[in-house]
Amino acid sequence: MMHPLEELRDAALAEIAGAPNEQALEAARVRYLGKSGSISAWSEQMKTLSKEERPVVGKLLNQSRTAVAAALEQASEKLRAASESGALAEIDISLPGTPNELGALHPLTQMLDRAIGLFRRMGFALAEGPDVEDEWHCFDALNTAPDHPARNEADTFYLPDGRLLRTHTSTVQIRTMESAGPPIRVIAPGAAFRRDEVDATHSAQFHQIEGLYVDEGVSVADLKGTLEYFLRELFGSDTAVRFRPHYFPFTEPSFEIDVKSKALKSGEKWIEVAGCGMVHPAVFEEVNRARHDAAYDPEKWTGFAFGLGMDRLAMILFDIPDIRFFAQNDLRFLRQFAS
Amino acid sequence: MKFSLNWLGEFVELPNDTATLAELLTLAGVEIEGIEKRGANFEHVVVAQINASTEHPNADRLSVCQVDDGSGQPRQIVCGAKNYKVGDKVPLALPGAVLPNDFKIKASKLRGVESQGMLCSAKELALAEDSAGLLILSPEAKIGAPIGELFPNDTILDVEITPNRADLLSHYGLAREIAALTQKPLRKLEIAEPATRERAEVQISAPNECPFYSARRIENVTVGSSPAWLRAKLEAVGLRSVNNVVDITNFVMLELGQPLHAFDAAKLTGGINVRLARPNEKFLALDGRTYQLDEKMLLIADAERAVGIGGVMGGDESGVTEATRAIVLESAYFQPSNIRRTARELNLPSDASYRFERGVDPGMILRASARATQLLQEIAGGAPANETVVAGILPAPPTGFSLRYARCSQLLGTAVLPSEADRILEGFGLEKLGGTIEQATWKIPSYRADLRREVDLIEEVVRVFGINRIEGSNRSCFSAVSSADRRYDFESKLRQRLAARGFCEARTSALVGRESLGGGFGEGAVELRNPLSEDHVALRPSLVPGLLGALERNVRAGAKSVRLFEIGRAFFPPDGAEARRVALLLSGQAESQANWRGGRARPLDLFDLKGALEALGLGSLRLERSESPNFALVTNVFSEKRQIGVAGQVSSAHAAPAGATAPVFLAELNLPNDFEITTQTRRFQDLQRFPSITRDIALFAPESITHAAILSSLTSGSEPLLVEVELFDLFSGKGSADSGGDRKSLAYSLTYRDKNRTLTSDEVNAAHDRIRERLRSELGVELRE
Structure with a gap:
């Protein structure tokens, strides 16, 4: 035969299980466990019980109270969860997310960031130099004869005082070697200026990354390895890279670099992406003259240098057809490169 | 510069495939920028002479020509062009010929008049992009000859020559390079140097700007049009035929790289003096324009006046014309930088200045003169003087220097065998003067003034050795942050x-x-x-x-x-x-x-x-x-x-x-300029363990009282428990009912906290009341409850 407490407990559990809402649940709690609840009433009756009965009933009482309390807790949690998700079921999850107003970095900045990141992986530090330069840093020190066509007023912007806007970032090679002895391992991102008629592929100002590595035993193989790594990281590992002998006054031997990749729009066509070469001994000699020392002894030190056109690389990489987009700063253009 | 493969092929055996040649040159640093097929090798297109031309009876713009096609039978052709005269030789497409774009020629009637073929323009034969009228052929063209004999198939290479390689600015020069790269023999030039003598007829007053000058007089010249082969050669590489004398000078320049100039000897008074221009001297050049010269510019002058801007352009008055009977042929060496300056200052670039400013081969000056003389004899019937008059001294050939084989391998980063380096340099015409297993001394040919030191030889080696044979290496290393x-x-x-x-x-x-x-x-x-x-x-x-x-x-x-x-x-x-x-x-x-x-x-x-x-x-x-x-x-x-x-x-x-x-x-x-020192890094501050209490203050203030003034009042009372003040609402509406006139409504949230204990409500209230009171008394603002 069931003890009345057990009957009471089962009735409570049934009522709790059937409670449709929090109010019904609360009513059940008050009815069974409240101060004057029916289960609570049994603790009052305890003292009226015999010594033998008391522990039995006491145990039963505790168990019943615990079971009912747990059932209440569980039922209440279930009801809360149901009402919560019930309310949320109405939400139209197809509505757009809160729009963000992220801006965008200029594609040239993104190109520079990528390129700089790759060279930093190889242990190049950054270097810099001024845009307004003297002829010595831009030409003489770079083994460019006084009558070289590049010095032409037709090709180079001059200031009234005879200084000029650097026509390449190679000036930073000289600035760096003037201020520090070998070994040198730097890249110099920066602007350069040429007196070109502006069209789809030319602008008065463009952006380069210059590189210079001077150390003992630096070779064409090192130059090749460095730029092959860079270009394959940039354009993809299956990019074909071709070094083609060329002429620059400040490197000997000199090369232009072409790449070819199916991933690019140019497809099977070689496209020129950089100029490079081994630092001409005459450049070291001229730097030594300026330094009044023999720090850059061309017999002891060799080096490579390169120049990468950032506008051109960005145009290739982002498939931008006209260099003029870079300077126009049209938001419709800039936002395309938000990432 | 444009090069004809047919012409190059006269000096060296070329690879069968143009693409192979282009690749070979490109990878050796001679970049091929364009490849163009030329020629008009059509069947049933022949040279014909127009013997008569009458107006078309039914069409104003057409004419009816009687032509001789060499068959012996006169042929009638209806023609729309106007640029010919009777006696001209022109291309004739016979019935059965197929012209570009699958244009089939048939005998037909044009406006009722029979036409047995078509007279052709250059465009119709795909010899030009555009052309007005018929292609008028050389008078020497043989009637009835297939047109392909006049315009043989050819391939034209457009080559980018880097400024250091003046020696490549001629067909012979590029052939020499190809011979070196392919290790094929180069045909020897059979030109003897002429006998020379210094005479008063030629004087150099500016030896710096013109170290060497030669002049050869050639009598009995008949100026006329050039033979077909000569015209074809010039036109193939984009030059216009002028007359046989001018064409020969241009031909020799394109063949050997030495620009020449022919003066009409009758227009020269006395001898030649090479001098600098006088202040404000003016000069009427061949192009019909008058140039204002400066005192650094070089002139070729006779006893009376200037007849040419040295190395840049000849004079209008002393040029060769149909009436010319004797010429003076100039071949000289001009100082490159001076030519460059003059051409630039006058904005007068020419094929001659282009070569002189890069430096011509001193070894070719007299030979080029001899080559032109020989052609003038053959083509223009000229009778050359026995001697070439010269003045000045030819620039010395480049001095020899040595190549250390170990240095070469070290700089390239790969082992190059001495025998291979030797073979490459010898291929370029360098002569080994002697050496050891470690190094060799090399004599540099006169046309390679760009080779000045060891590293230049290393570049020659790698151009042929092939950079593709050099394995890229990894030299990455640590670098300090700059x-x-x-x-x-x-x-x-x-x-x-x-x-x-x-x-x-x-x-x-x-x-x-x-x-x-x-x-x-x-x-x-x-x-x-x-x-x-x-x-x-x-x-x-x-x-x-x-x-x-x-x-x-x-x-x-x-x-x-x-x-x-x-x-x-x-x-x-x-x-x-x-x-x-x-x-x-x-x-x-x-x-x-x-x-x-x-x-x-x-x-x-x-x-x-x-x-x-x-x-x-x-x-x-x-x-x-x-x-x-x-x-x-x-x-x-x-x-x-x-x-x-x-x-x-x-x-x-x-x-x-x-x-x-x-x-x-x-x-x-x-932006900050000094990045020598790493910016101070941030330091940790302990997190607050005790709760804060927040109280708000809402107030009305006149528009003239600033947020800064209120903030200052709020925070200046040295209340140690106040840790933060934040403006969280502002309503500033002139005359609006809510703010009551020229006032604004502001609301601040004040945060109180002690880092060592939990605050009581009472002490916060006390501090907050003091702050409110000070705000009211200092600024006279109205606090809202």
Whole structure:
């Protein structure tokens, strides 16, 4: 035969299980466990019980109270969860997310960031130099004869005082070697200026990354390895890279670099992406003259240098057809490169 | 320069396949920029002579020609061209011929008149892009000969010759290079050097500018048109045929690289003097234009006047004409830099100056003269003088120097066998004067003045050895962080922060246009001496003109919200000193598009700008009102004690030209310049363990009382428990009922905390009451309950 407490407990559990809402649940709690609840009433009756009965009933009482309390807790949690998700079921999850107003970095900045990141992986530090330069840093020190066509007023912007806007970032090679002895391992991102008629592929100002590595035993193989790594990281590992002998006054031997990749729009066509070469001994000699020392002894030190056109690389990489987009700063253009 | 493969093939055996040749040259540093097929090798197209021409009876624009096609039978052709005369020889397409674009020629009737074929223009034979009228052939062309004999198939290479390789500016020179690269024999030039003598007839008064000059007199010349083969050769590489004498000089230049000039001997008075121009001397050149010369320019003169600008262009009056009977043939060496200067100053580049300014081969000067003389004899019937008169000294051949084989391998990063290096250098015509297993001394040929030291020889070796045979290596290594690295990282952080706040990065030109000068944001800009266009005339003294230009473009494109920034260099007057700056520009709506989450559309304002500036992390910023004609409202921006820039609302004088429809806000700040020391890193501060208590204060204040004044009053009472004050509401509506007249309503939230214990309500209330009381008594504001 069931003890009345057990009957009471089962009735409570049934009522709790059937409670449709929090109010019904609360009513059940008050009815069974409240101060004057029916289960609570049994603790009052305890003292009226015999010594033998008391522990039995006491145990039963505790168990019943615990079971009912747990059932209440569980039922209440279930009801809360149901009402919560019930309310949320109405939400139209197809509505757009809160729009963000992220801006965008200029594609040239993104190109520079990528390129700089790759060279930093190889242990190049950054270097810099001024845009307004003297002829010595831009030409003489770079083994460019006084009558070289590049010095032409037709090709180079001059200031009234005879200084000029650097026509390449190679000036930073000289600035760096003037201020520090070998070994040198730097890249110099920066602007350069040429007196070109502006069209789809030319602008008065463009952006380069210059590189210079001077150390003992630096070779064409090192130059090749460095730029092959860079270009394959940039354009993809299956990019074909071709070094083609060329002429620059400040490197000997000199090369232009072409790449070819199916991933690019140019497809099977070689496209020129950089100029490079081994630092001409005459450049070291001229730097030594300026330094009044023999720090850059061309017999002891060799080096490579390169120049990468950032506008051109960005145009290739982002498939931008006209260099003029870079300077126009049209938001419709800039936002395309938000990432 | 354009090269004919047929012509090159006269000197060296070429690879069968043009693509192979192009690849070979390109990979040796002689870049092929274009390959063009030439020639008119059509069946049933022959040389015909027009014997008669009458008007077409039924068509004004047509004529009826009787032509001799060499068959013995006269042939009638209806023709629409007008550029011929009876007696001319022209290409005739016979019935059965198939011209380009599958144009089949048939006998037909044109407006009722029979036409047995077609007389052709250059375009119809695909010999020219465009042509007016019939292609008039040389009078020497043989009637009835297939047209392919006059225009044989050829391939024209367009070659980029780097400025150091003057020796490649001729067919013989490029053939010599190909022979070296393919290790095929080069046909020897069978030209003997002529007998020379120094005589008073030729004087050099400017030996620096003209170290060597030669002149040969050739009598009995018959000037006329050139034979077909000569014309074809010149035209194949893009030169126009002039007359046989001029054509021969051009031919020799293209063949051997030495520019020549022929004077009409009858127009020369006395001997030749090579001298510098006199002050303000003028010269009428071959192109019919008069040039104003300066005292550094070289002239070829006779006893009376100048007859040529040395190495650049001959004179109009002394040129060879149909009437010329005797010529003086010039072949000389001119100092390259002087030629370059003259051609540039006069803006008169010529095929001759192009070669002289790069340096011609001293060993070819007299031989080229001899070669031209021989052709003048053959073609123009000339009778040359026995001697060539010379003056001056030929430049010395390049001195020899040595190549260390180990150095070569070391610089290339791969082992090159001495025997292979030797073979390569010998292929280029260098002569080994002696050596050991370690090094060898080399004699440099006269045409390779670009080879001056060991490293130049190493370059020759690698060009043929092939850089593809050199395995790339990895020399990555540690590098210390430089100040430029720190600057770059710092600026990257600023860029990221601004992009995160919705700004797009602009990169405007460091060169500003004329319209930016003379006041405003471009004031004091350092101007260029030689701008190219009005858009780029001066170095920007500020990033603002560029951003205003970008604003204009975007407003025109319909942008509703413009938020731009730029980080870059500005150049200060008077000398263009450089400094790095950041500039921000805001105009339009706060959100670029209406969206379903957004509240009321709100225009961007000064506080959006201020917030963006504060987000840069340039220290605690303070704005102080200032004045500037460029701004309607301007503030000086201070970081700590230092003024670092300005911020404000641009005056409509600047905003209106940009087409702005909303107020334009902008700021420009100097960026720190010193990145030698790593910026102080942040230090940890212990987290607060005890809870804070927040109390609000709402008040009405006259419009004249600033937030700063209220804040100062709130915080100046040395209340140790007050840790934070925040403005959380502001309503400023003039005359609005809510604020009651010229007042504004503000609400502040004050946070109280002690780091060592939990505060009681009572002590916070007491502090809060003191603060309220001080606010009321100090500022006279009305506190709301």
